[in-house]
Amino acid sequence: MSIKSGYVSIIGKPNAGKSTLLNALLGQKLSITTYKPQTTRKKITGILSEDDYQIVFLDTPGILKPKYLLQEKMLDAVKSSVRDADIIIYLADAGEVDQSKPNSEDVFLSYITPGTEQIRIGVINKADISSPEAVDFLLNALKEKNLFDEVLVISALNGFNVNQLKELLISKLPEHPKYFPDEIVSDENERFFVSEIIREKILELYKEEIPYSTEVIIEEFTEREGRKDLIQAMIYVERNSQKGILIGKGGAAIKQLGEHARHDIEEFLDRPVYLELRVKVREDWRSNEQYLKSFGYSDNADSSEDN
Ligand SMILES: Nc1nc2c(ncn2[C@@H]2O[C@H](COP(=O)(O)OP(=O)(O)OP(=O)(O)O)[C@@H](O)[C@H]2O)c(=O)[nH]1
Ligand SMILES: [Mg+2]
Known part of the structure; x- marks a missing residue:
């Protein structure tokens, strides 16, 4: 039997629906999705395996113009995933078409180079809420x-x-042996996806800059015989004032966050967990190379451009 396998990168503007598409293609919720832009921060791998093919999807951050180091790293993730791709899906949002500005196209198109071996597929999303005119x-x-x-x-x-x-x-997949064992859905572990679920709830529950100033790291994830798994998560913010907002009056806000997050974590893991959230300040972490590195944002070096 000939096997077809390949990497498929999904790129496009913030909120276009890239992560929603990844989940739909996988038939399972892996990547977090919210109504807010810049939900996805790192490259998310989702692997779809059947007997005779394997697709390794790369969901990427929607980042237009980096304003601080974290966003530069996000853009690096987009560029490296484009480089790795056999097939590139450029996802456009039909819900935000402005026909009066036909040339207001986005920088993502500039990452797609014609004349390479890569297959390029343009996909228009949100047909359900867009007028036929906008789609056309x-x-x-x-x-x-x-x-x-x-x-x-x-x-x-x-x-x-x-x-x-x-x-x-x-x-369109090339003939190629599978890259991963069949039972693996992602190269990231449960810890990572649990931290992402907490971040998703922060995006949903907190306003303005708070979600964008927040990083979540799982510090402890212990399976306990006869008891619920223990998950301890540290939420990092940039300033003391943000810590106060995150915790809320009498701890009300963080309690609500914990309840929402635990609900979805249990759904994802399919088992009950005991979730502990704590908050720490890491002054201006979004602009700090060392902090970013410790939070798992890769070096600029491993996304060095081909000259
Ligand atoms: N109506 C409608 N909404 C959609 C569709 N696809 C995605 N959405 C919504 O659009 C919003 C953004 O979806 P995401 O999947 O988080 O978008 P994204 O491109 O991954 O965004 P970033 O990670 O921020 O770059 C969410 O509220 C989704 O529910 C669609 O086909 N129709
Ligand atoms: Mg996303």
């Missing part, structure tokens, strides 16, 4: 770029055309 407009705009091998319209949220997209990807 975007469809034509993408086709006119002569950049894409295929262009199609989907709804990642309600599943419209997601299977068609999957079939298209399978048909």
Whole structure:
């Protein structure tokens, strides 16, 4: 039996629905999704394996113009995942089309280079909430770029055309042995996804800069015989005032955060857990190379550009 396997990177503006699409293609919630931009910060690997093929999806951060070091690292993650890809999905949001500004295109298109071996697929998302005119407009705009091998319209949220997209990807995969064992869904561990779930709840529950100034690290994850797993998470913020907001009056805010997060963590792990949250200040961590490194944001060095 010939095996087809390949890397498929999903790129596009913040909020386009990249993580929602990853989850829809995998048939399982792996990557966190919220209504807020810049939810995803690191490259998320999601692996879909069948007998005769394997697709290694890379969900990427939507970052337009980096304003601080963390965002530069996020952009590095986009660039390196584009470099690794056999197939690139450029995801566009039909819900935000502004027909009066036909040329207000985004920088993501500049990461896609024609004339390489890579297959390029333009995908228009959110068909369920967009007018047929907006979808047509975007469809034509993408086709006119002569950049894409295929262009199609989907709804990642309600599943419209997601299977068609999957079939298209399978048909374009190169012949190659599988990269990962069949039972592996991601190269990240449970700890990472648990920290992501906590971050998702912070994005949902807190306003303005708070979620963007927050990082979550799992410090302890212990399976205990006859008792619930113990998970201790540290939430890092940039300033003391943010610590106060995160905790809330009499600890009310962090209690609510803990309840929401635990609910989803238990769903994800499919077992009950005991979750402890603590908060620490790491002054301006988003701009600090050392802190970023300790939080798992890779060096600029391993995304060095080809000259
Ligand atoms: N109506 C509708 N909403 C969608 C669709 N796909 C995604 N969304 C919503 O759009 C918002 C953003 O989705 P995400 O998947 O987090 O977007 P993203 O591109 O990963 O965003 P970043 O990680 O911030 O770059 C969420 O509220 C999703 O529920 C869709 O097909 N239709
Ligand atoms: Mg995302």
